[in-house]
Amino acid sequence: MDCANLNNPDIFDRTIIPGDTQTLKLANNRITDEKQLEETLVTLTSLRELQLHGNELAKLNEATFAQNCNLEVISLGHGNAGMKLPETVFVGASSVKILDLGAAFTKIHPELFSPLTNLEYLFLQFNEKLEYVDASSAQIDSISDNAFTSSTALKQVLLRRNSIKTLEPETFQALEELSWLDLGRNELQIIMPGTFTANTDLKILDLDQNLIDTICPTAFSGAKDNLESINLAYNRLPEELNKNFCLDECDGDIGEFWNILDALFSNSTDCLILQQVSSGFVRFIQLEVEHSMP
Known part of the structure; x- marks a missing residue:
């Protein structure tokens, strides 16, 4: 049912919406009354798509969509x-x-998305004041390279316990104020050159409990001055890198992390990759990666 773009804040008083409606378009009507909205939604148990963008709702209440x-x-x-x-x-x-x-x-509460156990696509673009996003345990399996392009004020992004397999180097480039990024307990395998180059304010980076076997030193170069903690524990990296590094009371000191990178990499464009050999042992080789830096 299409009732969009009517510029009618009294749409609920003047419209009969059938109970078997599956798609309801109410966009751009200057709707302000969240209670009338809820009373309408309760009757729409077959609803599959709801468009409410472009209205003037000041708030929504608890379990607004529970009947749908x-x-x-x-x-x-x-x-x-x-x-x-x-x-x-x-x-x-x-x-x-x-x-x-x-x-x-809008302000994003840390538990806001927790009930959305089947969420596949989340759009937060053009939220220029958004500083905190917690999308942990949201069953996310991929992030587009422009996911945060218009949310440049983000300081904390928590994506823990998902199924993210790859990261494009451009994904976090717009987040110059980012201070904490949690990507722990995902399925990442490689950290490409330039991934965190623009994140010069990054202080905490969690990459623990992934499947990382390839790491490129230039991925972290932009964060070197301010990085206080990087957790690489429980990955497939060399023993000396497979740790939680921080300023105090961790497996290793953050200074040790940078020293290890310097010692392992003779060429800043190289990446370290885990390789299985015929003898059954594993070895680590340096692999030059051709990638255009941002």
């Missing part, structure tokens, strides 16, 4: 500026696969 057990797509951004979202707003919305909060300028 088939709901897969929610668009809330691009309007609704500053909308308050309680950490429980998505309780009961486990079927949601696509969530668009682009340009919503």
